[in-house]
Amino acid sequence: MAVTRTALVSGANRGIGFEIVRQLARLGVLAVIGARDTDEGVAAAEKLKPEGLDVPVVGLDVNSEDSAVNAVAEVKRIYGRLDILVNNAAILIDEPGGFKASLFDLKADTLRRTMETNLLGPVRLIQAAAPLMREQGYGRIVNISSGAGQLSDMGSGYPAYRMSKSALNALTRIAAAELSGGNIKVNAMCPGWVRTDMGGPTAERSPEEGADTAVWLATLGDDGPTGGFFRDRKPIAW
Ligand SMILES: NC(=O)c1ccc[n+]([C@@H]2O[C@H](COP(=O)([O-])OP(=O)(O)OC[C@H]3O[C@@H](n4cnc5c(N)ncnc54)[C@H](OP(=O)(O)O)[C@@H]3O)[C@@H](O)[C@H]2O)c1
Secondary structure, eight states: OOOOOEETTOOOOSSSHHHHHHHHHHHTTTEEEEEEEESHHHHHHHGGGTTTTTOEEEOOOTTTTHHHHHHHHHHHHHOOOEEEEEOOOOOOHHHHHSSGOOOGGGOHHHHHHIIIIIIIIIHHHHHHHHHHHHHHEEEEEEEEEGGGGOOOGGSSOOOHHHHHHHHHHHHHHHHHHHHHTEEEEEEEOOSBBSSSSTOOOOBOHHHHHHHHHHHHTTOOOOTTOOEEEETTTEEEEO
């Protein structure tokens, strides 16, 4: 009998995370909205009801270890297993100037807060989810990274965010290596420049397009890649 897969997506009350949940649910995955404000998570889930998609919400603040552990435990309580983890929640708070922010204006607190959410958040969730995935002999972990973190194309602008995404890429490689051999695949992806609160209204891609590669990685077959970095379902340089 085919196993129905379950998924937890962080920061899924809006933007790309919300769209990943929608696309996974359409594929029949029991996807769960992780939201630090559960009212916002419930409001997001309501938006999927007209499509016939009934999606649960769990409270998840990736800045809190307890919250990460509890969210994974809650998915296990609801569905008995956790097959897919999408580390999507992130912040871009570099200033002044947002994308134009300079290294020489970077405050330690900005870097600390960015790393807390964009790097430590995924570390916490991977640590919480991996034992379950090992037990199940199945897991798909998708880290939503960014071209901004590519060392091969590193440049100026928004330094805290860039460093956090390079570190997330390193985490992807480390987790893939440590979890190899148990049918657990860990990959990173770049969604492109997407029209969300973070990407802004002039970005070139829709959330639907931005979510596509993440959903593909979340549902990889057993012969799929691990430890890779992808955009548009194709490998890209680190
Ligand atoms: N948009 C782009 O062009 C673009 C490009 C490359 C990569 N990305 C990446 O794609 C992912 C999604 O981005 P997006 O554009 O959808 O961003 P977004 O619209 O700003 O949404 C970010 C999401 O992360 C959540 N979040 C932030 N801090 C959190 C925390 N401590 N705990 C739990 N959730 C938290 C937010 O929740 P609240 O609503 O509670 O704040 C929100 O749901 C991010 O990893 C981003 O770095 C985006």
